Amino acid sequence: MHEEVFPGVYRIFDSFVNVYLVDRGDHLVAVDTGIETTCGKILDAVGEIGKPLKAIILTHGHLDHTGSLKCLRERTEAVIAAHRDEVEGIAEKTGIEPDVKLQDGEVFEGFKVLHKPGHTRGSICLLDEGTKSLFVGDLVVERNGRLEEVPQQYSLNPEMNRKRIAELLEVDFENLLPAHGEPLLGNGKEKVEELVKRLGL
Template identity: 30%
Template sequence: MDANVRVGQDYKFIPMSSVSSGKIWQVCPDVYYCTNQIVNFVMVGTPSHWVLIDAGMPKCTEEILEVAEAVFGQGNPPAAIILTHGHFDHVGSLKGLLEHWQQVFVYAHPYEFPYLTGRKAYPEPDSSVEGGILAKIASIYPNDPISISEAILRPLPDDGEVPQLPGWKWILTPGHSPGQVALFREADRTLISADAVITVKQDSFYKVLLQTEEVQGPPRYFTTDWQAAWESARQLELLRPNLLVPGHGKHMSGKALTMGLRKLVRDFDTIAIPKHGKFVEEADENS
């Protein structure tokens, strides 16, 4: 199988981290996640069959492989890789992982395909957006698209099933990116929310460093459609999840999660939507 993945010329190591970096959390008998610098990747399954969800930061292949081997053993590739979306911090080490693991398919929503096959770049991150220092330095974040070989990239099926993960459904959650998806398991109401809902204020360096827990909307500097992002948060809140594993921040459960999601959806315009920024202003001009 052709495992060719070309990364953008601006893909480089990003020197930022958090107190949770490198920690592995087991939140269900078969659900694990690890914080890779400032982003989470998720692993679902058992040593006999598991799936990787997202591929972390650039230049972190060895760290991700070490985590996977610690959980599932050496020489044990995933049955599939699911990409929630194609931003640099969710696909950053995909090339190295696919070079190490052979015969692994990658699945994503077709709306993300232009950004995963080199045909189109996301809008540049907005360093003018209201927010903390991680928003102000957003111009340093990689933005060139990666290009995954059509031999290994597959669309998520129309019926909502998640390949290689029986019992899980994917849910389209646009706003942060056109084809972002979340994953939900009805049996135990576990939600893998990607960046549609996160649990840390991602533009604040201090809060990211300490992983201060608070239910938040998507990272401001990359989110281009705030009304769609609000609707996506509303759809996830309606699922009434018992457990949330976000793209950024720590997992949450119980009353804190229920109340946090409810407040976010109710007050999304003040909690999540920035007061100023090019994507907010473009939306106002077009309304």
């Protein structure tokens, strides 16, 4: 079960978390892997779209983002990428060591990697410059049309996470694709501005 958010970007929703599949011409790239039950949904979507899954990029290591990593490693040929500060934690949690260690500012599979430590040490946002779309992981969540910071008890350093939210104002994007909640199309930046004001940042 998947929906096309806009041409070339597909969303798979499972319980409370989103996984995105992004079309890169002859193959697909997944942003995160959801929980354990998401694997079958991802494989179904990949089959329906009809292009091979060649890469998985993890925004961070929490189990609602890495829950299907083991299954996808076994069932696909996809290369797995995560920020270098997150790789060790992911290996410990899932038993799967990411193949590619990402750094701030590099471009991987058409995404610019933005290192945003706070929620976890190696949390990243992924910027697709062509469509001005920002995949934020858990930096912010959407609820009832508004953005919120992720509940503070889930973040390693909530204060640092807040600083990272304010930094998004420097990024050129229009669409914001969160792991939790609905994608914001066109008005993502305005919604971040509104959150930054509300938090008094």
